[in-house]
Amino acid sequence: MLNKFDKVVSVREQQQTEALIKEKARVLFFQKGFLNATTQEIADEAGVNRALIHYYFRSREQLLDTLLEEVVTEKRERVRAIFSSDRPFRHKIALYIEKVIDVGMAYPYLENFIISETARDPEKTKIFCSKDKQRSAVLIRQQLQEEIDAGRMQPIPTEHFMVNLVSMCNYPLLAKNVLQSVHGMSDTTYRKFLQERKRMIYCTIFNEEMPEGIS
Amino acid sequence: MLNKFDKVVSVREQQQTEALIKEKARVLFFQKGFLNATTQEIADEAGVNRALIHYYFRSREQLLDTLLEEVVTEKRERVRAIFSSDRPFRHKIALYIEKVIDVGMAYPYLENFIISETARDPEKTKIFCSKDKQRSAVLIRQQLQEEIDAGRMQPIPTEHFMVNLVSMCNYPLLAKNVLQSVHGMSDTTYRKFLQERKRMIYCTIFNEEMPEGIS
DNA sequence: CTTTGCGTTAACAAATTTGTTAAACAAATT
DNA sequence: AATTTGTTTAACAAATTTGTTAACGCAAAG
Secondary structure (H helix, E strand, O other): OOHHHHHHHHHHHHHHHHHHHHHHHHHHHHHOOOOOOOHHHHHHHHOOOOHHHHHHHOOHHHHHHHHHHHHHHHHHHHHHHHHHOOOOHHHHHHHHHHHHHHHHHHOOOHHHHHHHHHHHOHHHHHHHOOHHHHHHHHHHHHHHHHHHHOOOOOOOOHHHHHHHHHHHHHHHHHOHHHHHHHHOOOHHHHHHHHHHHHHHHHHHHHOOOOOOOOO | OOHHHHHHHHHHHHHHHHHHHHHHHHHHHHHOOOOOOOHHHHHHHHOOOOHHHHHHHOOHHHHHHHHHHHHHHHHHHHHHHHHHOOOOHHHHHHHHHHHHHHHHHHOOOHHHHHHHHHHHOHHHHHHHOOHHHHHHHHHHHHHHHHHHHOOOOOOOOHHHHHHHHHHHHHHHHHOHHHHHHHHOOOHHHHHHHHHHHHHHHHHHHHOOOOOOOOO
């Protein structure tokens, strides 16, 4: 009687237990901000036996390293995709903001995870030093300089431009609870606020007038 | 022979062991970003017996709560002091940026601590909901509105203005390791970068021209 | 000089957490 | 049907970490 059901479950999991564990670990770390989640809590979230975490990842530490590696690669890939395209520069920035905030709404504590992990072990910052990342950085620098040289925006050092951008995108995501509490916003209000921010950040960065209707 | 030395130490500590523990805990949590520091590590940092942490704070949890409470109060107090004074609005903002970055250079992971603690236990966000905080928020809202009404700056909702500001101030502090690594900056270079940011943030916020000489 | 109270210490107990292992199991292959 | 391979499980061992306690030392008060 349980035979068929068991089989379905077991087949589903057989193919993807490893992926399931990573997915649920992401939920705990990146969505819920549970930076101290134990192997047991991760296993529970995934509905699997705790030993499987060691079977697939050897240790808790290595699971975290895998997650870190993966999300950093994903981020890098997204950035590369946007800035390698041949849209106008401002369009690319708008896209970047859009992407960061959309991903960030699903995984608000992702940045917190990266920051905490690299603080705990500074060796891990090496992940950011890939050839690919360098290429993106060079691309952005060039394109920003073109924009400035063409007189379409105020001169600004690339590092400051980039830090302004990532700061305004990321901080409101990871400080979600704090900001909600300080400004007295409900969950839905905060989501709307983040949507508005997309345009706000763009306008602040490029010195444009704020859109009407928001106040 | 050890008598005198021992006495000096014991007198010094007798008066301030509790303060010493808090101070060294701050170093671990806010400077080094060691979010998982154990009671033993805190005791070692302070050079005292681990049991004293329980003697003075009952539990690790309560020590953290005390720290959280204190730093939030300090922040609040600084904000209140700045925005209650009767300087011009822009001057106040410049002061605010100055303060946040200076404090942040000493305690880069303070924000990380607040974010992580409130994520782990959302109940703790209540700390932010004091009458005093509300007063500051009202003050800022009024003063920003005056500035806008006087036509001295672009219209912008208070929440977005504030979030822009705190984002650009705080994010580069807590993402210190990440940004240093990505942009290949040494410790001293990064300190200089943060100093430059004070003016950069001001200019970005108020739409002013960047100062010459930086590129 | 003794007593009292506070700060400090080492030693202990308990709980939590990680990692290992040997056995059980299911599906595919011979 | 027996075997093999990869996956899952419960049980165990070890390490880490927290919190408690009883004893100690010392300075001030009686």
